[in-house]
Amino acid sequence: MVTVEQFQVRAIGPARPGVVVLAVSGALDFGTEQLLGDAGSRALAGGCRRLVLECAGVTFCDSQGLNRFLKLRREAERGGAALVLAAISTPVRHVLELTGALPVFGLADTVDEALRAAGDADADTPGRGIPAI
Helix, strand or coil: CEEECCEEEEECCCCECCEEEEEEEEEECCCCHHHHHHHHHHHHHCCCCEEEEEEEEEEEECHHHHHHHHHHHHHHHHCCCEEEEECCCHHHHHHHHHHCCHHHCEEECCHHHHHHHCCCHHHHCCCCCCCCC
């Protein structure tokens, strides 16, 4: 678990081969986005094939937070993995919609939905097999 003031990134859920779920909470901004980047990069470097970011607890997301999501998506794709944003909060949805970035992410209503999609035939293709919310 990584915490700075009220920002936190922690692994959640039962272990599944090739899948890492990180719960992200607090303000995702200039002062905290690197923590998310470090945690996501560690998961991807460790052989993760599907990185699920559970974002229900994100209370604020600015352009730095958006940039970190985009960097992690690109890093995942370069490694043949998928990045899924699950249970996105209103602040995350707002910045994704405002910038037109919503369609570039795999989205799931819940972590369970993102994990079920990991078993789909299309799950190995980033952004495919994940229902848009």
